[in-house]
Amino acid sequence: MIERMSEQFQDTIKTRSIQIDEESAGQRIDNFLFTRLKGIPKSHVYRILRTGEVRVNGGRVKAQHRLDPGDVIRVPPLRLAQRDEQEAPENLIRLRLDTRILFEDDDFLVINKPAGMAVHGGSGLSFGLIEGLRKIRPEARFLELVHRLDRDTSGCLLIAKRRGALRVLHELFRGDHAVHKVYLALLSGVWARKQMTVDAPLKKNVLQSGERMVRISPDGKPALTEFRRIKNYAAATLVEAKLLTGRTHQIRVHAQSLGHPIACDERYGDEALNQAFRRQGLKRLFLHAAELAFLHPRTHRPFEIKAPLDTELQDYLNRLPS
Secondary structure (H helix, E strand, C coil): CCCCCCCCCEEECCEEEEEECCCCCCCCCHHHHHCCCCCCHHHHHHHHHHHEEEEEEEEEEECEEEEECCCCEECCCEEECCCCCCCCCHHHHHHHHHHEEECCCCCEEEEEECCCCCCCCCCCCCCCHHHHHHHHHCCCCCCCCCCCCCCCCCEEEEEEECCCHHHHHHHHHCCCCCCCEEEEEEEEEECCCCCEECCCCCEEEEECCCCEEECCCCCCCCCEEEEEEEEECCCCEEEEEECCCCCCCHHHHHHHHHCCCECCCCCCCCCCHHHHHHHHHCCCEHHHHHHEEEEEECCCEEEEEEEEHHHHHHHHHHHHCC
């Protein structure tokens, strides 16, 4: 019996077949399985593809194989990872996330991501924002991250509700200047410039501890950030940072390169300055994804959304001496 893809996998997955519809056509089979096999490690997905336990129309395929409408995928018996007994209760997740949804329609939703919450589980975390949304919306057929924000960053985060919308939005995010992304950041020290564009390529490095660090390097990927001063304080500067590219930790590293790292940046900031910020009451990285603008994936009309500063950040600014 062929199972339609709207059905959810259970804790123990028996051998079954799934027929691909128009909505899922065009994507790679490894990405399709990552979406469908929640709780299965990616390494295991690649293993069952490599050994031929996954079949498409009766034949073996490689991980990069792209699916066509009507394809039938055979999925072998699998067992999902055991659920974490310490998982946050559903009512607490709902309380934390439902109130922060800024916009929603049939194609996507925008949430004002809380600081301190990872966008997805992994790297020692069993739970993230996307897992939380799926938990409080078990009826949702499709919920996937369009892009990512650092764990300590708050603000506009885009979640696709349809495969077709995800595909279009991914193309927009990969395009040059197709998505308008503006952040608010508090820089250490008084920045004398009113406006400046930082053009400095960035390269990711993984330390032995597994921690990701990004540095400016001639052989890195191109990275452009426009900084515009909003207000000078006695020992800090509030700026608007517009991303013209989307590299990991881009604003944080470019701010550091100006000699004015972001307040309370534990990775790229100055510890003595961070201690001073903490003594004044700032308990988190002052970086907030304030605005997103792009063409709607279905109507192709301009869409713009803004996320207000969290109360803790606004209250901190109100207390800062000018």
